[in-house]
Amino acid sequence: MKIRRNSYDHRLARHYNELKWLYMELYHDENAFDYFVQMLARCWDQRKKPLRDQDQRREADPDWYRRRDLLGMMLYVDAFAGTLEGVKKNLKYIKECGVNYLHLMPLLDSPKGRSDGGYAVSDFRRVQPQLGAMEDLESLANACRRAGISLCLDFVMNHTSEDHQWARKARAGEPGYRERYFFYSSWDIPREFEKTVPQVFPTTAPGSFTQLEDGQIVMTSFYPYQWDLNYANPTVFNDMTENLLFLANRGIDIIRLDAIPYIWKELGTDCRNLPQVHTLARMLRMVCEIVCPSVLLLGEVVMEPAKVAPYFGTPEKPECHMLYNVTTMCTTWHTLASGDASLLKKQMEAVCALPKDFLFLNYLRCHDDIGWGLDYPWLREHFGIDEVAHKRYLNDWFTGRWPGSSSRGELYNDDPRLGDARLCGTTASLCGIEAADFEGDPFKLERALACDLTLHAWMLSQSGIPVIYSGDEVGQLNDYTYHSDPDKREDSRYIHRGKFLWGLAEQRRDPDTYQGKLFQGLRRLEELRAGEPCFDARADVQVLDSGDRRVLAICRRFEDRELVCLFNFSGEFVQAGADRAGEYTELMYGAKYNDIRSIQLWPNGFAWLLRDSKKE
Numbered sequence: 001m002k003i004r005r006n007s008y009d010h011r012l013a014r015h016y017n018e019l020k021w022l023y024m025e026l027y028h029d030e031n032a033f034d035y036f037v038q039m040l041a042r043c044w045d046q047r048k049k050p051l052r053d054q055d056q057r058r059e060a061d062p063d064w065y066r067r068r069d070l071l072g073m074m075l076y077v078d079a080f081a082g083t084l085e086g087v088k089k090n091l092k093y094i095k096e097c098g099v100n101y102l103h104l105m106p107l108l109d110s111p112k113g114r115s116d117g118g119y120a121v122s123d124f125r126r127v128q129p130q131l132g133a134m135e136d137l138e139s140l141a142n143a144c145r146r147a148g149i150s151l152c153l154d155f156v157m158n159h160t161s162e163d164h165q166w167a168r169k170a171r172a173g174e175p176g177y178r179e180r181y182f183f184y185s186s187w188d189i190p191r192e193f194e195k196t197v198p199q200v201f202p203t204t205a206p207g208s209f210t211q212l213e214d215g216q217i218v219m220t221s222f223y224p225y226q227w228d229l230n231y232a233n234p235t236v237f238n239d240m241t242e243n244l245l246f247l248a249n250r251g252i253d254i255i256r257l258d259a260i261p262y263i264w265k266e267l268g269t270d271c272r273n274l275p276q277v278h279t280l281a282r283m284l285r286m287v288c289e290i291v292c293p294s295v296l297l298l299g300e301v302v303m304e305p306a307k308v309a310p311y312f313g314t315p316e317k318p319e320c321h322m323l324y325n326v327t328t329m330c331t332t333w334h335t336l337a338s339g340d341a342s343l344l345k346k347q348m349e350a351v352c353a354l355p356k357d358f359l360f361l362n363y364l365r366c367h368d369d370i371g372w373g374l375d376y377p378w379l380r381e382h383f384g385i386d387e388v389a390h391k392r393y394l395n396d397w398f399t400g401r402w403p404g405s406s407s408r409g410e411l412y413n414d415d416p417r418l419g420d421a422r423l424c425g426t427t428a429s430l431c432g433i434e435a436a437d438f439e440g441d442p443f444k445l446e447r448a449l450a451c452d453l454t455l456h457a458w459m460l461s462q463s464g465i466p467v468i469y470s471g472d473e474v475g476q477l478n479d480y481t482y483h484s485d486p487d488k489r490e491d492s493r494y495i496h497r498g499k500f501l502w503g504l505a506e507q508r509r510d511p512d513t514y515q516g517k518l519f520q521g522l523r524r525l526e527e528l529r530a531g532e533p534c535f536d537a538r539a540d541v542q543v544l545d546s547g548d549r550r551v552l553a554i555c556r557r558f559e560d561r562e563l564v565c566l567f568n569f570s571g572e573f574v575q576a577g578a579d580r581a582g583e584y585t586e587l588m589y590g591a592k593y594n595d596i597r598s599i600q601l602w603p604n605g606f607a608w609l610l611r612d613s614k615k616e
Contacts, residue, residue, distance in 0.1 A: 005044075007056075008041070008290070008291070011293065012037075012040070012290050015286040015290055018286065018317075019286050019290075020033060022279050022283055023036065023234075023283065025279065026232075026234075026237075026276060026279055026280075027237075032235070033234075036237075036238050036241070039238060040245075040287065040290060040291050043242065043245040043246075043249060043291050044291045046249055047248075047249050047291070047292065048249070050142070050145065051251060051292070057294070058293065065296060065359070066359060066537040068529060068532075068533075068536050068537065069529075070465050071097075071099050071100060071466055071467075071468070071530075072101035072102070072103060072152075072361065072466065073097060073099040073101070073102055073103065073467065073468050073469075073470055073473075074102075074103035074104075074152075074363075074366060074367065074467055074468075074469055075102070075104065075105065075469075075470035075500070076104075076367070076470070077104055077105070077107050077131050078130065078131060079497060079498065079499050079500055080470055081500070083130075083132045083136070084127070084131055084132035084137055084139075084140050085139075085140075087104070088140045091143060091144065091149070093505065097523075098523060098526045099468075100148055100149050100150065101149070101152065101254070101467070102149050102150070102151055102152065103152035103153075103254070103467065104152065105118065105154065105367050106118025106121075107131050107137070107153070108123065108124055108125075108126065108156075109121065109128055109129075110122055110128065110161055111161055113487050114161065114162070114163075114225040115161075116222065116223055116225075116226060117491075117493070118154070119154070119222075120159070120160075120161040120162075120223065120225055121156050121160055122161040122163040122164045123164065123165075124155075124240075124247075125243065125246055137250055137251075141251025141252060142251060144251075151251065151252055151253050151254070152252070152255075152256055152298065153247060153252045153256065154258050155244055155247065155256060155258060156259070157229070157257055157258060157259065157263050158221065158222070158229065158258065158262045158263050159226040159229055160227055161225060161226065162224075162225045162226070163225075164227075166180050166181075167181070167227050170183065170227075171214075176235070179230065179233050180229060180230055180235065180236050181219065181227045181229065182228055182230055182265065183216055183217070183218055184216070184217045184218075185215070185216060185217070186217070187217060190208070190209040190217050190219070192267055193208060193219070193265075193267060193271070194209070196268060196269060196270055196271075197221075197269075197270055197271050200221055200222050201222065201223070201413060202415060203413050203415050204223075204413055204490070205222065205223045205224060207220075208220065208221050210224040221262060222259075228262075228265065229263070230265070231265075231276070231280060232264070237280065237283075241284065241287055244284070244287075245287070248288070248291070248295045252295070253294065253296065254296045254322075255288075255295060255296070255298065256300060257281070257299050257300060257320070258300050259300060260300060260311070260320075261273045261301055261303060261307070261311075263277055264276040264280065273307050273310075278310065278311070278313070278319060281297075281311060282313060282319050284297060284319075285318055296321040297319075297321050298320065298321065298324075299311045299319070299320035299322070299323045299324075300324060301323055302371070304327065304375075308323055308327070309354060309358065311323055315357065321359065322360065323358075323359075323361070324360070324361050324363070325361060325362045325462070325464065326373075327347060328344075328347060328360075329370070330370060330371065330372065330373055331343055331347050331374060332455065332458065332459075333370055333423075334374055335552070335569045336451070336455070336569055336604075337393070337394050337397040337398065337405075337407075338569075339550055339570035339571065339572075340569070341546075341549060341550060341551060341552040341567070342382070342383075342549050343378065344569075345543055345552055346375070346378065347375070348543045348554065349543045351462075352541045352542060352554075356463070356537065356538060359463075359464050359465065359537070360464035360465075361464060362462045362464050362465065362466050363459065363466070363468075363469065364427050364456065364469070364472070365425075365426060365427045365430075365472060366467075367469075367497060368493065369412040369423060369424050369492075369493055370422060370423040372390075372422070372423075376390070388420070391420055395411055395421050398423050399411065399423075400435065406432030406435040406436060406444060406448065407425075407429070407430050407431070407432055407435070408429045408430070408432075408434045408477075408478060409424055409425030409430050409495075410423075410425060410478075410492045411423065411424070411492065412491070412492045412493055424493050424495050425478055426469075426472065426476055426477060426478055426496045427452060427455065427469065427472045428448075428452060428472065428475040428477055428518075431448050431449075431451040431452040431455065432447065432448035432451060433445065433448040433449065433452060433475050433514065434477045434478060435448075437477070437514070445514060447603060447604065449475075449518060449521075450604050450605055451604035452475065452518060453518070453522065453525070453606075454567060454604050454605055456468075456525060457525055457565075457606045457608065458552075458606065460529045460535075461556070461565045461567075463537055463539070463541055464537070466526075466529075470500060473508075473518065473519055473522055474504040474505050474507070474518060474519050475504070475514055475515055475518045476501055476504060478496065478498070479494070479495060479496070479497070479498025479499070480495065481498065482495060482497075482498070508520070524588065525588065528587050528608065532561075532587070532610070533558045533559065534556040534561050534562065534563035534610070535556065536558050538558065539556045539557060539558040540556070540557045541554060541555070541556050541557075542554065542555045542557075543555075544564070544578045544580075545579070546566060546577065546578065547575075547597075548575070548576040550568060550569055550570035550572070550574050551566055551567060551569070551576035552567045553566050553577070553578045555578065555580070560613050561610070561611070561613060562582075562610070562611040562613070563609065563611070564580055564584065564596060564607075564608075564609040564611075565606070565607070565608055566578070566599075566601060566606060566609070567606045568601035568602065568603065568604060568605050570603065570604070572603055573600060573603060574600070574601045575598050575599070575600055576598065576601060577595075577597045577598045578596055578597065578609075579597055580596055580611070582611045582612065582613075583612045584610060585609070585610050585612060586608060586609055586610075587608040587610055588606075588607075591607075
């Protein structure tokens with residue numbers, strides 16, 4: 001035990017001076033800091049041996065999460081298997097999908113009908129009863145660890161549910177609890193905040209404050225039942241850090257920091273991405289390195305690229321281990337609808353210029369909507385594209401209202417006044433599989449399947465960790481039953497949060513079904529990625545000129561190997577390529593080329609072209 005504690009003491013000593021300096025810079029409270037350090041030691045003492053052993057292994061292999069064979073999947077426990085025990089019983093299927101990084105969507109206790117999909121947490125140490133108990137989560141984590149699967153869980157930092165015990169005590173006026181939130185007795189200060197703070201949900205939850213029954217006013221940046229926490233209060237930071245470590249000690253490997261840019265509030269600002277947010281993120285990183293060094297922090301930063309990269313921190317003072325590649329996801333769907341890869345090419349040039357240590361999670365769909373946060377100044381300058389008109393076009397395309405579109409999606413937070421809305425739908429439905437299947441059109445279905453696989457090939461071609469949304473591996477379509485559920489019908493995001501259809505999964509080995517074609521095609525892509533060194537995180541990645549705006553070309557080089565990836569985002573046959581010398585073999589289908597400056601790409605098709613270095 002002494003040796004074990006010595007490892008903790010060594011890590012604490014390594015970070016102590018910086019941790020104290022940052023903490024005192026924010027809080028100027030020696031007693032609070034002393035409590036904080038004692039809490040860290042207590043959490044370390046509570047960490048069980050298998051987790052400490054894992055800490056030791058991963059400390060010895062700090063790049064363990066940068067391997068090219070990592071493949072993620074995100075799922076809702078109830079939709080996938082009903083309960084946590086059900087997920088554990090179906091780990092064999094998850095392993096068959098090639099998944100070794102499993103993200104469970106919010107599952108901590110939250111009030112029915114006021115849960116925001118689980119993001120209004122009423123108890124950070126209790127699982128939603130219908131899903132199981134905290135012991136079931138720990139049991140699943142143990143099973144995942146034995147199976148070589150890292151487990152990810154959301155940690156909602158910005159707010160609690162109004163039903164959380166802190167909020168209930170604050171509402172009752174108990175001393176010390178209103179200070180955990182932002183309470184005001186008049187609208188004077190809230191109105192000053194609202195002069196500079198953008199609304200998160202201007203149509204479904206306008207404003208950033210809510211007036212309670214007793215006349216008190218509380219900050220609610222998201223929904224009225226989600227009360228913003230006041231991180232200027234050290235008690236909040238101390239207790240929320242302990243809640244995070246509680247989950248880490250249950251066996252969670254990756255903590256997703258939800259809405260982290262919002263967590264520090266300051267009058268006269270937009271309350272987004274303030275310097276204190278980075279101080280808090282840096283302290284959390286050090287906390288994990290001290291108490292649970294095998295645990296990673298995943299930042300949810302839904303912002304433009306210039307505001308995303310700072311959340312990695314610096315090599316000397318890192319913050320998040322990983323961030324979502326939101327901009328590339330959004331621009332990918334824009335590229336599919338427009339048939340023009342120019343903007344995607346520009347953004348990939350910016351991504352490729354970032355340090356290789358910056359690790360992104362790449363994805364096509366997730367639990368949330370798609371917001372059209374594109375680089376409109378650039379689009380306007382180069383193509384004369386108007387922001388409002390283009391958003392309307394994208395939404396018309398992906399809801400199938402635009403002539404020639406086979407996409408089937410629905411809008412979220414539609415604001416006709418601003419011509420703005422966000423998009424919802426599964427990958428398969430947005431790619432046209434739903435429409436083709438409904439119409440019984442085999443030609444259209446083949447084109448839609450090709451589109452789906454090409455988008456996944458593009459996701460797998462990017463540096464970082466690819467993450468699949470549960471159901472996409474078998475082409476699950478939109479679920480319209482949410483319209484008849486009074487608890488869900490006002491939130492169109494439930495269209496892509498439907499029950500996992502195990503009947504579809506049973507067809508995954510049948511190559512005559514579209515489910516089998518998708519599943520087997522996707523597994524083939526994933527296996528190629530895992531086995532090809534060019535997909536290594538250390539590879540040099542360069543954006544090439546394909547010779548056609550409809551086609552994106554990138555080149556990945558690792559040691560003496562070179563892989564050229566071409567993606568046709570149009571629904572037409574295209575002649576395109578890359579100005580590279582040598583003989584190439586297409587990895588997916590085996591075709592060989594003596595010249596790749598101009599090859600034929602199928603509509604919404606792709607090519608992974610590996611240079612044959614032995615013949616040079």
